[in-house]
Amino acid sequence: MADDKDVLRDVWFGRIPTCFALYQDEVTEKEAEPFYLLLPRVSYLTLVTDKVKKHFLKAVKPEDVEEMWFEYEGTPLKWHYPIGVLFDLHALNTALPWSITVHFKNFPERDLLHCLSNSVIEAHFMSCIKEADALKHKSQVINDMQKKDHKQLWMGLQNDKFDQFWAMNRKLMEYPTEEGGFRYIPFRIYQTMSDRPFIQKLFRPVSPEGHTHTLGDLLKEMYPAAIAHDGDSKRFQVLIQGIEPLLETPLQWLSEHLSHPDNFLHICILPVPTD
Amino acid sequence: QNMSLSISPGQTAAWHQQILEQLGQRSKREMENFRHYEQAVEQSVWVKKGNM
Numbered sequence: 001m002a003d004d005k006d007v008l009r010d011v012w013f014g015r016i017p018t019c020f021a022l023y024q025d026e027v028t029e030k031e032a033e034p035f036y037l038l039l040p041r042v043s044y045l046t047l048v049t050d051k052v053k054k055h056f057l058k059a060v061k062p063e064d065v066e067e068m069w070f071e072y073e074g075t076p077l078k079w080h081y082p083i084g085v086l087f088d089l090h091a092l093n094t095a096l097p098w099s100i101t102v103h104f105k106n107f108p109e110r111d112l113l114h115c116l117s118n119s120v121i122e123a124h125f126m127s128c129i130k131e132a133d134a135l136k137h138k139s140q141v142i143n144d145m146q147k148k149d150h151k152q153l154w155m156g157l158q159n160d161k162f163d164q165f166w167a168m169n170r171k172l173m174e175y176p177t178e179e180g181g182f183r184y185i186p187f188r189i190y191q192t193m194s195d196r197p198f199i200q201k202l203f204r205p206v207s208p209e210g211h212t213h214t215l216g217d218l219l220k221e222m223y224p225a226a227i228a229h230d231g232d233s234k235r236f237q238v239l240i241q242g243i244e245p246l247l248e249t250p251l252q253w254l255s256e257h258l259s260h261p262d263n264f265l266h267i268c269i270l271p272v273p274t275d
Numbered sequence: 276q277n278m279s280l281s282i283s284p285g286q287t288a289a290w291h292q293q294i295l296e297q298l299g300q301r302s303k304r305e306m307e308n309f310r311h312y313e314q315a316v317e318q319s320v321w322v323k324k325g326n327m
Contacts, residue, residue: 006295007294007295007298010298010299010301010302011298014301014302014305015305015306015309015314016305017305017306017308017309017312036312036313037312037313037314037315038306038309038312038313038314038315039315040315040316043315043316048315048316049315051313051315096304096305096308096309097309097312158316159316160316241298241301242301242305243294243297243298243300243301244297245290245293245294245297246289246290246293248288248289248290249290249291249294250290257294258294
């Protein structure tokens with residue numbers, strides 16, 4: 001049996017095979033071949049697509065180059081969501097590789113945040129980690145770290161260094177034994193069927209009576225329709241890191257093992273495919 | 276403060292087994308036929324072990 005460090009590795013080293021193609025209407029000076037890459041599920045699109053930009057810039061007239069952005073089947077892809085979340089939410093039940101369209105013009109201001117340098121991604125990532133630690137430990141762990149420790153978390157993610165990242169992130173996963181878990185579980189629930197970006201509320205890993213809260217308990221409170229009742233056919237897929245954990249899975253364990261590097265448990269709820 | 280990344284007896288439960296199996300299936304589904312693709316982030320060393 002694999003131990004749980006292997007779960008952390010499997011989560012970290014998850015990759016999405018992706019085919020990038022230049023948007024047809026963007027005039028090119030010469031043919032732009034598609035570009036194929038393995039994208040880390042736990043990273044951010046704009047952090048890992050330097051090669052894509054370099055590849056397509058050769059084919060686009062310099063005067064037509066504005067900020068690069070990505071789209072999947074008409075949906076602009078939010079770089080500030082982890083790549084795995086974007087894939088699970090928009091493309092999970094489709095054939096691989098994931099086909100992403102690359103744009104250099106007509107930036108969709110209403111849908112996407114600008115991202116002109118990696119420092120914007122770093123600021124977003126660190127702000128998520130700080131928010132998560134506020135929920136988990138009243139910010140005590142992140143505030144006790146030094147600037148270089150924060151940098152180690154970021155550099156670990158940026159350079160895909162599992163050991164560098166986890167040497168520091170393990171501190172963010174600690175909690176007093178007697179409390180049985182974090183103060184609150186940092187989670188976000190995404191759904192394709194709503195304009196609301198995500199659901200995020202306070203939820204404890206243990207009930208006031210001392211019972212361990214499960215994924216099912218969280219969903220019962222936040223999204224009851226996602227739970228199929230006896231005799232009902234399953235209407236929704238509940239995905240974390242591209243897999244469907246059983247509803248009896250303890251939430252605290254999920255938070256420690258299936259959270260993204262930003263320390264949030266990102267949960268995608270999709271209607272069950274009908275075909 | 277304690278770190279609870281090790282397996283407790285309760286984790287031999289069905290939910291734990293199912294997560295391991297599904298992560299294995301995920302790797303197979305998403306990576307098996309695409310190992311020839313270039314990595315977005317170059318990894319100079321792919322260390323398969325490590326101390327935490």
